[in-house]
Amino acid sequence: MPRRYDIDALRALAFALLILYHWAMLYVADWGWHLKSTHLSEALQLPMLFVNRWRMDLIFLISGLSVHFLLRGTSLGRFIAQRSWRLLLPLTFGCLVVVPIQPYAQGVANGLVEPGFVDFLLRYYRFQPWPAEAFDGWEYGFTWNHLWYLVYLWVYTLVFAAVLPLFRNGFGRRAHAAWAGLRGWKLVVLPALPLALGSILLQPHFEETGDLIHDWYRHAIYFTVFLYGYWLGNEAGLWQELLRLRRRTLGWALTLFAAYLAMIKLLPEEVPDSVQYAIWTIRSLYIWAAICTILGWSHHLLNRPFRWLPWATEAVYPWYVLHQSLTVLIAYWVLPLKFGAVVEPAIVLLGTVLGCWALHEAIRRVPWLRPCFGLKAKGGGRPQVTASADGLARPAAEAA
Numbered sequence: 001m002p003r004r005y006d007i008d009a010l011r012a013l014a015f016a017l018l019i020l021y022h023w024a025m026l027y028v029a030d031w032g033w034h035l036k037s038t039h040l041s042e043a044l045q046l047p048m049l050f051v052n053r054w055r056m057d058l059i060f061l062i063s064g065l066s067v068h069f070l071l072r073g074t075s076l077g078r079f080i081a082q083r084s085w086r087l088l089l090p091l092t093f094g095c096l097v098v099v100p101i102q103p104y105a106q107g108v109a110n111g112l113v114e115p116g117f118v119d120f121l122l123r124y125y126r127f128q129p130w131p132a133e134a135f136d137g138w139e140y141g142f143t144w145n146h147l148w149y150l151v152y153l154w155v156y157t158l159v160f161a162a163v164l165p166l167f168r169n170g171f172g173r174r175a176h177a178a179w180a181g182l183r184g185w186k187l188v189v190l191p192a193l194p195l196a197l198g199s200i201l202l203q204p205h206f207e208e209t210g211d212l213i214h215d216w217y218r219h220a221i222y223f224t225v226f227l228y229g230y231w232l233g234n235e236a237g238l239w240q241e242l243l244r245l246r247r248r249t250l251g252w253a254l255t256l257f258a259a260y261l262a263m264i265k266l267l268p269e270e271v272p273d274s275v276q277y278a279i280w281t282i283r284s285l286y287i288w289a290a291i292c293t294i295l296g297w298s299h300h301l302l303n304r305p306f307r308w309l310p311w312a313t314e315a316v317y318p319w320y321v322l323h324q325s326l327t328v329l330i331a332y333w334v335l336p337l338k339f340g341a342v343v344e345p346a347i348v349l350l351g352t353v354l355g356c357w358a359l360h361e362a363i364r365r366v367p368w369l370r371p372c373f374g375l376k377a378k379g380g381g382r383p384q385v386t387a388s389a390d391g392l393a394r395p396a397a398e399a400a
Contacts, residue, residue, distance in 0.1 A: 180231070249296060
């Protein structure tokens with residue numbers, strides 16, 4: 001089976017976009033985040049909204065897509081063990097070592113945590129509730145902040161493993177065949193309908209909490225696209241159709257986003273249920289059309305062995321774990337200095353990128369740190385890339 005360079009390149013670019021997105025959260029007006037600059041921009045709202053609606057759906061789809069490739073060469077039990085180790089160790093290490101600077105900076109900025117990081121850590125590691133609204137997760141005594149993706153993906157991995165026999169029986173094979181046979185408008189419309197149905201049934205009742213237990217709306221959406229990724233796998237016919245439709249799906253995605261934007265901007269905040277359902281349906285159609293467009297164009301443009309791809313494939317996981325803490329830390333230092341509206345964002349972004357690069361270069365050379373950031377034990381030779389089940393990185397030499 002030919003190596004799918006486009007999947008690895010798309011994974012790296014999707015997480016690079018995530019870093020830019022979190023940096024922009026400092027500056028977009030009217031959107032809450034851990035810290036906010038005084039240099040807020042309403043103009044950022046439009047591109048942020050454009051990306052926000054599909055960015056995590058795409059990442060979970062890539063994770064499911066990668067599962068297809070990994071399961072071709074390993075047993076289900078080994079797959080679960082590998083994923084648990086590779087997701088839970090970085091999650092635990094990240095929550096204890098990397099993330100705490102974020103609640104500290106947020107708590108100090110909110111005036112509800114006393115300055116002094118060492119004293120904060122001594123209190124934080126007791127895992128007791130903090131003053132109300134001190135930081136995101138104050139009621140639990142700790143937070144995983146941006147690392148929520150790892151625990152969600154681990155849970156989805158276990159659920160997927162439990163239901164996998166259903167996909168391999170007669171009904172499952174027929175469902176997969178129906179999915180693989182989608183062509184034309186059916187490929188762009190039909191997979192969006194379960195996303196719309198999940199929104200209509202669950203979004204009114206479950207806020208997007210990020211606490212895993214009460215996040216059923218997002219679970220329905222993210223696990224659905226995770227399964228779409230698994231089913232997409234190595235279906236050459238589907239990939240060729242996405243490639244063929246890429247220009248049309250781009251036009252459809254832009255049109256649907258314009259319609260969605262017009263509805264949320266022009267309609268009053270309180271609308272009848274039928275209108276709200278229409279908004280969510282158009283949003284779901286936009287999300288899936290955007291994902292089809294991204295998959296089609298990435299297959300067209302990225303399916304080649306770029307020289308930067310082996311390095312980027314290894315760097316994705318450590319950069320993901322590190323980036324938001326670096327952004328928050330640098331912003332915590334820089335915001336009080338009152339730099340201008342150009343200099344301040346440039347310092348925060350450049351500092352985040354350089355910090356991720358420098359720390360990754362150090363981490364990859366320290367054997368005991370490598371697994372704490374999702375990297376395998378260092379082997380000989382330059383890594384080659386293939387798909388990974390965590391949607392982050394996996395050198396080809398490590399594939400079973």
